[in-house]
Amino acid sequence: MHYYTHNIGDFSLQTRFLNPEEIGVYVLLRDQYIATEAPLQSSWIALAMHPQCKSSVERVLALFFTETESGWTCSAFENLIKEYKEESDKKRVN
Numbered sequence: 001m002h003y004y005t006h007n008i009g010d011f012s013l014q015t016r017f018l019n020p021e022e023i024g025v026y027v028l029l030r031d032q033y034i035a036t037e038a039p040l041q042s043s044w045i046a047l048a049m050h051p052q053c054k055s056s057v058e059r060v061l062a063l064f065f066t067e068t069e070s071g072w073t074c075s076a077f078e079n080l081i082k083e084y085k086e087e088s089d090k091k092r093v094n
Helices: 008-015 020-036 042-048 051-064 075-093
Strands: 066-068 071-073
Touching: 008 020, 020 042, 020 051, 020 075, 042 071, 071 075
Parallel strands: none
Antiparallel strands: 066 071
16 A cells, blocks of 8 residues: 555544654654555564654554564554455445
8 A cells, every 4th residue: 555544633532742853753654554554563663663762653553553473463554454445445435
């Protein structure tokens, strides 16, 4: 998936309790998750995130993600990907 909508109101509600660094981490993790359409791997997170951001990464993961055998998953992002695929399928049929 190479595109998603950014609803300012929804984003604000979801992230208003995060500090600016945590918001940046959230956006980076969300973009990677949606771009790959797959759970985030701990190895990618460790390489992509600056060590100084470790506490922010840990907080964002704890708040928005669930660690599974396949990686860090996020139900909200999974729903977004599912909706995108359903819409794409409808457009393809038409």
